[in-house]
Amino acid sequence: MNRDGRLGVGVIGAGRVGPVIAAALAGAGHALVGITPGSDPDRVDAILHGVPVIDAAEVARRSELVVIAVPHGELAGLVAGLAELGAWQPGQLVLHTDPGYGTEVLAPAQARGAIPLAVHPAITFTGTTIDLRQLSASYAAVTAPAAVLPIAQALAVEMGCEPVVVREADRPAYAEAIATATEFSRSIIGQATGILAGIGVENPGGYLSALVRSTIDDALTRADPRGAVPPVLGDTIDG
Known part of the structure; x- marks a missing residue:
């Protein structure tokens, strides 16, 4: 982490959620280092103009904070696959936005020294800048190991949300x-x-x-x- 608390943020998932979360964190002062390709590059560029488009492994290697916003059925395989590639970095933050998982799904990244966080903003994303206003009036479910729970809560606040702690066992x-x-x-x-x-x-x-x-x-x-x-x-x- 930089001395001023600002992070280099990379995003895996260019659907409706990932670019909006990236824009919210950029608005809080974090630097965006890259996002994975998506099916609608024009929409993503409208929200994150000029942010490099790179593959998932490169996002993980470059970022101090990796935000993963992919479909529920893809999350576990993605995390494990990047672990096999050696992409996860010791000390980096890995945050997913899936409501159905806590941090256990991030175990392959954690085993390689990454810090697991689960933050789900409770809004229906449109994938446009309208969502940034919605985030500022919303809550976010936060799950993380006790030692790093304040980090997850702080990131939720920087997204614009009020954090609410949800225990790992209660995520389903x-x-x-x-x-x-x-x-x-x-x-x-x-x-x-x-x-x-x-x-x-x-x-x-x-x-x-x-x-x-x-x-x-x-x-x-x-x-x-x-x-x-x-x-x-x-x-x-x-x-």
């Missing part, structure tokens, strides 16, 4: 909660807009926009800290 349950919230919301909204379109309502998404947002805000306000589901039937009609 955390991932289930995230999946329930996102997938159920998409399914229900898709069903409702389909019904409205079927009866001739133009722009059904726009029609439901205020209703859905206000209903979700109300549900979040009513949410029981113990996880109980609040009664809501009829609330949007009868007040």
Whole structure:
């Protein structure tokens, strides 16, 4: 780590998440050393103009902090593969953004001296600069060994998030909660807009926009800290 606390950051994963996380960390003063190729280079360049595009092994070799933002099914194999190539460096920080894993998935990197961190910002990424504003109003699940937990929390803050510690053993349950919230919301909204379109309502998404947002805000306000589901039937009609 540099004396001023600034890091050379490399990103593995150029989908919707990686470039936005990189931009957030760059905004906090860190230097971007490279990102792996993606399927939409124009979008990535719009967010990270001029950042070198290099392969994953080179990202790992050059970086003091490696951010891994790849699909869930690819993460374990990627980490292990880079370990076999000798790409991980002693003392470097390796951070992944997957909700379903803690730091155990980073064990091959840790075995070679890297410091494992798991930080999942709880937003739905669009892959655009809009996400930077969303990050500033969001939370992030943070999992790390106790000795380096403050580093993970500090990086979450630098991304714009409020860190919330999630234990390693609780990451599967955390991932289930995230999946329930996102997938159920998409399914229900898709069903409702389909019904409205079927009866001739133009722009059904726009029609439901205020209703859905206000209903979700109300549900979040009513949410029981113990996880109980609040009664809501009829609330949007009868007040």
